Amino acid sequence: MDLLAEWARSLYETTGINLSYIYDPWDRARFLSGLWMTIYLSVVGVIFSLIIGAVGAWAQSSPLAPVRWLVNAFVTFFRNTPPLVQILFFYFGLSPLLPRVEDPDGMMQPLLSSVQWAIIALSLFAGAFNIEIFRSGIEAVPNSTKEAGEALGYTRLGVYRHIVLPLALRVCLPALNNNLVNLLKVTSLAYAIAVPELLYVCKQIWTDRQNVPEMMITLLVVYVLLVGVLVWGMHRWERALAIPGYGQGGVR
Amino acid sequence: MTPERDPPFRPMAVLLPLRPREPEPLPRVTTRHGLLFVTAVLLIATVAHAQAPDAPAAAPAAEALTQAPATALTVIIKWLPLLMKGFLFNILISVLAMALGTVAGLMLGLAQISQHRWLRQFAWVTTQFFRNAPWLVLLFFAMFMIPYQFTVFGYVIPFPDWVKAIIGFGLPVMANVAELLRGAIRSIPNGQWEAAESLAFSRNKTLWLIILPQCVKRMLPPWMNLYSLITMATVMANLVGVSEMLTLTAEVHAAEGGRPELLAPLYGFAMLCFFIYCWPIDRATQYLERRFHVKT
Amino acid sequence: MKAPIGAPAAAPWTPDQPIVSIRSVRKSFGALEVLKDVSFDVRKGEVVCIIGPSGSGKSTLIRCINALVPIDQGSILVENQEVNDPALDKLMLRRKVGMVFQQYNLFPHKTALQNVMMAPIQVLKQNKAEVEERARSLLAKVRLTGKENSYPGELSGGQQQRVAIARSLAMRPDIMLFDEVTAALDPETVKEVLVTIRELAEEGMTCILVTHEMKFAREIADHIYFTDRGVIVEHGPPEEFFANAKDERTRAFLGQIL
Numbered sequence: 001m002d003l004l005a006e007w008a009r010s011l012y013e014t015t016g017i018n019l020s021y022i023y024d025p026w027d028r029a030r031f032l033s034g035l036w037m038t039i040y041l042s043v044v045g046v047i048f049s050l051i052i053g054a055v056g057a058w059a060q061s062s063p064l065a066p067v068r069w070l071v072n073a074f075v076t077f078f079r080n081t082p083p084l085v086q087i088l089f090f091y092f093g094l095s096p097l098l099p100r101v102e103d104p105d106g107m108m109q110p111l112l113s114s115v116q117w118a119i120i121a122l123s124l125f126a127g128a129f130n131i132e133i134f135r136s137g138i139e140a141v142p143n144s145t146k147e148a149g150e151a152l153g154y155t156r157l158g159v160y161r162h163i164v165l166p167l168a169l170r171v172c173l174p175a176l177n178n179n180l181v182n183l184l185k186v187t188s189l190a191y192a193i194a195v196p197e198l199l200y201v202c203k204q205i206w207t208d209r210q211n212v213p214e215m216m217i218t219l220l221v222v223y224v225l226l227v228g229v230l231v232w233g234m235h236r237w238e239r240a241l242a243i244p245g246y247g248q249g250g251v252r
Numbered sequence: 253m254t255p256e257r258d259p260p261f262r263p264m265a266v267l268l269p270l271r272p273r274e275p276e277p278l279p280r281v282t283t284r285h286g287l288l289f290v291t292a293v294l295l296i297a298t299v300a301h302a303q304a305p306d307a308p309a310a311a312p313a314a315e316a317l318t319q320a321p322a323t324a325l326t327v328i329i330k331w332l333p334l335l336m337k338g339f340l341f342n343i344l345i346s347v348l349a350m351a352l353g354t355v356a357g358l359m360l361g362l363a364q365i366s367q368h369r370w371l372r373q374f375a376w377v378t379t380q381f382f383r384n385a386p387w388l389v390l391l392f393f394a395m396f397m398i399p400y401q402f403t404v405f406g407y408v409i410p411f412p413d414w415v416k417a418i419i420g421f422g423l424p425v426m427a428n429v430a431e432l433l434r435g436a437i438r439s440i441p442n443g444q445w446e447a448a449e450s451l452a453f454s455r456n457k458t459l460w461l462i463i464l465p466q467c468v469k470r471m472l473p474p475w476m477n478l479y480s481l482i483t484m485a486t487v488m489a490n491l492v493g494v495s496e497m498l499t500l501t502a503e504v505h506a507a508e509g510g511r512p513e514l515l516a517p518l519y520g521f522a523m524l525c526f527f528i529y530c531w532p533i534d535r536a537t538q539y540l541e542r543r544f545h546v547k548t
Numbered sequence: 549m550k551a552p553i554g555a556p557a558a559a560p561w562t563p564d565q566p567i568v569s570i571r572s573v574r575k576s577f578g579a580l581e582v583l584k585d586v587s588f589d590v591r592k593g594e595v596v597c598i599i600g601p602s603g604s605g606k607s608t609l610i611r612c613i614n615a616l617v618p619i620d621q622g623s624i625l626v627e628n629q630e631v632n633d634p635a636l637d638k639l640m641l642r643r644k645v646g647m648v649f650q651q652y653n654l655f656p657h658k659t660a661l662q663n664v665m666m667a668p669i670q671v672l673k674q675n676k677a678e679v680e681e682r683a684r685s686l687l688a689k690v691r692l693t694g695k696e697n698s699y700p701g702e703l704s705g706g707q708q709q710r711v712a713i714a715r716s717l718a719m720r721p722d723i724m725l726f727d728e729v730t731a732a733l734d735p736e737t738v739k740e741v742l743v744t745i746r747e748l749a750e751e752g753m754t755c756i757l758v759t760h761e762m763k764f765a766r767e768i769a770d771h772i773y774f775t776d777r778g779v780i781v782e783h784g785p786p787e788e789f790f791a792n793a794k795d796e797r798t799r800a801f802l803g804q805i806l
Contacts, residue, residue, distance in 0.1 A: 102296065
């Protein structure tokens with residue numbers, strides 16, 4: 001670590017390339033906390049959006065028409081409006097309508113912090129896409145396979161759990177993969193409501209240090225690496241779930 | 253009876269054919285849902301409306317007018333021309349970014365299937381890089397890395413912020429179009445190349461006369477989807493100081509006394525504008541996708 | 549092993565009564581009436597073949613017997629229990645009635661052995677070790693020893709269909725329904741499936757088959773029903789039925805097929 005810091009410092013002195021987040025402890029702490037926040041937003045967003053997707057796709061097959069309309073309206077709305085405005089709408093528009101709570105110091109604080117609002121907005125946005133993705137996966141499971149489960153005595157929920165979901169998951173993994181990558185990229189929008197994620201802290205650093213090009217390149221590289229890790233993980237999962245004898249040349 | 257003799261790997265009739273990877277699944281919506289959505293927006297507006305008279309402390313200036321303070325609806329109607337002008341600017345940015353990105357992306361995509369190894373690899377790395385970076389970061393990238401003016405042969409070509417924003421949005425479009433083109437070319441069966449070769453077409457002729465025309469149809473729906481996405485992304489220009497619809501929305505909000513309960517309807521209105529613009533594109537994409545899918 | 553009767557109201561079934569009793573069944577899909585007043589009985593141990601042109605309602609009829617398709621009118625009794633009863637315990641019914649489909653409908657994400665074991669474990673909550681032992685012997689019975697760990701996609705159609713038969717048998721049904729089980733198979737694999745079915749029939753399993761294999765039907769069936777446009781046109785023991793069909797439609801159909 002010291003060696004790296006030494007190298008970055010000499011790089012700055014000899015070439016003027018200022019990678020302050022390597023040699024400066026304060027910048028490094030900021031940078032790492034921003035990186036951590038981006039990962040945190042992504043992971044929590046992925047989990048919530050998957051839950052929203054599964055529940056929504058299930059509700060979409062509800063026998064109650066109003067439930068289906070509601071889910072469809074939700075999906076259509078979130079797919080066709082800018083995610084940035086969604087975040088702003090939630091944070092600036094809805095947050096003031098909620099009651100305030102007292103924090104331990106006796107100060108009145110908003111019920112939900114900007115980080116929490118970012119998670120809500122991002123999860124809803126990605127969840128709307130996930131609903132569509134899951135639905136198409138579920139639709140790819142033919143009725144005859146469900147019928148076979150029914151003929152063996154499974155209940156409707158049993159068929160869904162043991163037969164439809166495992167199959168649907170495999171069908172929709174590539175599309176899900178794309179959407180989760182997109183979610184990771186969209187976390188940068190949390191910048192707009194001052195969530196200290198990667199872009200936000202990098203901007204702080206380049207404002208202080210006047211090293212815009214270095215930070216820009218760093219940002220791009222870090223995001224490309226993060227996406228790479230996610231894609232690699234999803235591909236491993238895809239391979240682990242692959243069924244022998246099925247889907248050769250089908251998925252890609 | 254010797255079951256072992258049976259050739260394995262029969263096509264299974266157990267899963268329906270997979271949907272192709274590129275086109276995103278699209279919702280089944282009818283006009284009824286559009287109406288539902290409009291009702292929801294009106295509902296939000298009414299909530300804000302109902303709350304407005306309860307907040308005199310927040311808007312003493314408005315109270316002094318002896319009337320009820322301006323409701324969300326009247327504010328929006330009052331500022332409608334300005335807001336629509338902002339929205340049109342967003343559309344302008346999206347169209348120009350799309351045009352720029354598509355041209356660059358087609359070149360990049362062709363470079364990816366070039367016969368020069370280094371060109372192919374360079375194009376691949378460029379595509380991956382700009383495809384996997386967040387659009388907002390790319391926008392910042394364009395804003396800060398492009399100088400505000402160029403001097404060519406003594407002529408000074410200014411690069412105002414909004415031009416840089418177009419380039420910033422054009423970058424991800426370029427990478428995505430390149431990827432679409434590559435995917436489309438790969439999806440054309442090898443037999444087409446072989447057939448053309450056997451008819452003595454050169455590689456370039458095959459590409460331009462036989463392969464690419466077939467790609468257009470395959471690329472159109474995802475390309476429209478991309479346009480819809482880039483249109484919705486243009487509001488990010490607000491974050492780098494380009495005065496577009498969101499900037500104007502914030503200004504309108506400030507001009508109306510900065511009452512917090514006005515923000516939800518104002519942002520709701522911005523969403524409505526984009527929804528009205530993007531939803532038909534979404535529907536058309538969906539329609540084309542289904543039509544092409546049946547044919548191919 | 550006899551499955552207990554689910555509904556207490558029903559009179560206990562005794563082997564001298566029909567095991568399946570179908571009375572005046574009607575079924576429409578929208579404007580299309582696929583079953584018009586169909587009635588017949590099946591006795592325990594009997595093998596019944598239903599034949600007829602496509603679209604004559606054969607598959608619908610067989611699906612009604614295990615309540616995959618609800619009927620509009622009439623009554624279907626399985627071991628004296630009304631199938632067309634909303635309060636019916638479908639699990640009880642489906643334990644008693646096994647079904648094999650034209651398209652096999654194996655679960656592609658499970659191996660052959662897992663396909664056979666799934667329902668007894670997950671639906672009947674039986675002991676896993678016991679189920680596995682039974683599943684292995686069932687796969688051996690349908691001559692698939694060595695294919696236990698293959699996925700459906702790695703098996704031929706005939707092999708998949710035999711796994712599907714074993715899967716149904718794992719529920720220890722009293723009645724087996726076969727819905728054109730050889731229609732999707734290559735000619736050379738049809739035989740192995742038919743042999744399995746014949747062995748089952750010889751063991752005394754009650755079987756109801758919808759089939760296009762006339763030769764097989766003649767060989768195996770105790771009784772043949774010919775349906776056309778939702779009604780049973782003609783029926784009888786195979787020798788009689790094939791030798792001198794009385795109805796014009798039956799003769800026309802047999803003329804085309806044979």
